[in-house]
Amino acid sequence: MAGKNTSVNLELEPVWQKRYRIARFFVYLIFILGFFCAIYLILFPSANFVFSFKNPDSSKNTVVEPRNEKRELVKNGRVPADNKLIFDTNLIGDFSKVEATFILSEKSSDVAEGKVSVRKSFRSFFYPKGDEINKAETPELFKIGSDYYQLADKTLYKFVSEKAYLSKYSANQAFTEDENFLRNYPVSQEFLGFRDGSLLSSGVSVYVVSGNKIWPINNPKTFQSMGWNWDDVIPVSEEEISVYQKEKLFTLKTPHPDGTLFSDKETGKYYLISGGEKHELVGQGAISFYLKTNPVLVEEKNLEIKGGCVLAKSFSLSEKYKCDIPISEINNFSGNDFEFESSFGKDIDIQDISVNFKKEMTWKNLRSSLITLMNRAITNYGQTP
Numbered sequence: 001m002a003g004k005n006t007s008v009n010l011e012l013e014p015v016w017q018k019r020y021r022i023a024r025f026f027v028y029l030i031f032i033l034g035f036f037c038a039i040y041l042i043l044f045p046s047a048n049f050v051f052s053f054k055n056p057d058s059s060k061n062t063v064v065e066p067r068n069e070k071r072e073l074v075k076n077g078r079v080p081a082d083n084k085l086i087f088d089t090n091l092i093g094d095f096s097k098v099e100a101t102f103i104l105s106e107k108s109s110d111v112a113e114g115k116v117s118v119r120k121s122f123r124s125f126f127y128p129k130g131d132e133i134n135k136a137e138t139p140e141l142f143k144i145g146s147d148y149y150q151l152a153d154k155t156l157y158k159f160v161s162e163k164a165y166l167s168k169y170s171a172n173q174a175f176t177e178d179e180n181f182l183r184n185y186p187v188s189q190e191f192l193g194f195r196d197g198s199l200l201s202s203g204v205s206v207y208v209v210s211g212n213k214i215w216p217i218n219n220p221k222t223f224q225s226m227g228w229n230w231d232d233v234i235p236v237s238e239e240e241i242s243v244y245q246k247e248k249l250f251t252l253k254t255p256h257p258d259g260t261l262f263s264d265k266e267t268g269k270y271y272l273i274s275g276g277e278k279h280e281l282v283g284q285g286a287i288s289f290y291l292k293t294n295p296v297l298v299e300e301k302n303l304e305i306k307g308g309c310v311l312a313k314s315f316s317l318s319e320k321y322k323c324d325i326p327i328s329e330i331n332n333f334s335g336n337d338f339e340f341e342s343s344f345g346k347d348i349d350i351q352d353i354s355v356n357f358k359k360e361m362t363w364k365n366l367r368s369s370l371i372t373l374m375n376r377a378i379t380n381y382g383q384t385p
Contacts, residue, residue: 049089051353053077063353064088064123064253071276077105077350081112085342088123089355090252092225092336097326100340101354102311104319111321112345114311118325121335122227124255125262125298130277136289141165141174144181148174150192151185160191160243163234167195167292191243195292196259197273199233202241206233210257214244218251225252225336227296252336256296263295265334270295302333311344318351327357 051063056075066074066087079085100116119126140151148165149156159165165174194200196210206223207214217223223230260273270281272290281287307330309323327338340355 047357049355095357101322103352108349117306117308123337134282143174215250218249229294232293261295
C-alpha cells in the first residue's frame with residue numbers, strides 16, 4: 001500500500017556471521033597495532049643514514065663526505081690498513097645510541113681490528129686550527145655624503161648600503177670627505193657587501209652570506225640548530241641582496257661559512273672560520289673587530305670526547321661488520337654534526353655504509369619525549385603563562 005513504510009531484516013547465515021566477526025576482529029587489531037606503532041615511532045624515533053660507494057654521487061646518499069685523514073674524498077670505498085675513514089651525519093634530535101654498519105665488497109679482505117668512534121659539534125668547528133689572528137683589519141675608509149667607500153689598489157669601492165658598512169666597521173673609522181674626493185680615484189662598478197657570516201632577511205627568506213655568495217636557509221629548524229641568534233638577522237632590500245651570487249639552499253649538511261665566529265662556553269676563546277680552518281682570535285683588538293654579532297656557542301673540550309665501539313662480523317649473507325655506540329654522554333653537546341672515525345686493521349673495500357640512530361625504550365627516554373612534545377605544543381599552539 002502506498003505511503004506505508006516497510007523494512008527488511010537480513011540475517012547472515014551462521015558461517016558468514018563467524019567470518020564477519022573474525023574479519024572485524026582483525027580490522028580492529030590492525031588499527032590498534034598501527035596506532036601503538038605510530039605512538040612508538042613518535043616517542044622513540046630513529047634516523048638512518050646511508051652511503052653507497054657503487055653510486056657515490058647519488059642524491060640518495062645521506063652520509064656526508066666519506067674522506068681520509070688528509071680530508072681527501074673517498075669515492076671508491078677503498079681504505080688502506082694504515083688510514084682511517086671519516087664521515088659525518090647531520091641531524092636534530094635526542095638519541096640513545098647509534099649503530100654503524102659497513103658492508104664490504106666480495107673482493108675485500110676481512111676486517112682485522114675494526115673500531116669506530118664518534119664525536120659531536122658543528123661541522124666547521126671540526127676544522128683544523130690555523131694561524132692565530134692577533135690584529136684587526138685597518139683598511140682606508142671614507143664617508144662621502146651618505147655613502148661609504150673603501151680604498152684598495154688605488155680604487156674606491158662603494159658599500160652597497162650603510163648597513164653593509166656598519167656590519168664590518170664602526171662609523172668613526174671612516175674619514176669624511178666631500179664629493180671632490182671622488183675625482184682622485186676611479187670608482188669600481190663592484191659593490192662591497194656585508195661582513196662574511198652575516199645573516200640577512202628579505203621578505204620571508206633568511207640568508208647567510210660569505211664572500212660574494214649568499215645561501216637561503218631552508219627552514220627555521222636549520223637556523224636554530226646552527227646556533228644562530230634571531231636578533232642578529234639584518235633586514236635588507238632587494239638591491240642589497242642583488243650584489244650576491246645566490247647559491248643552493250643552506251641545509252643541515254652545509255657547514256658554517258667563512259666569517260662565522262665560534263665561542264667556547266667555558267674558556268671564552270673565540271675562533272673565526274676561514275679557508276677550511278678555525279683561527280683563534282688573540283687580543284682585544286682582534287676580538288672587538290670581529291665580534292659584531294652573537295657568536296655560535298661551542299665546547300672545545302668536546303672535540304676530544306669520543307664514544308666508540310669495536311666492529312664485529314654480523315651473521316648475514318653479505319660481508320657485514322657493525323657495532324653500537326652509546327651517545328647519551330655526547331647527545332647534549334652543542335652542534336648538529338656527528339663525525340665518525342673508523343679504522344679496519346687491513347686494506348678493505350667498502351660497498352655500503354649505514355648509520356642508524358636510535359632512541360631506546362626506557363622510562364627516562366619516555367619522559368624526555370613527552371616533555372619535548374609538550375614544549376612543541378606550547379610553542380606552536382599556545383603560550384607559556
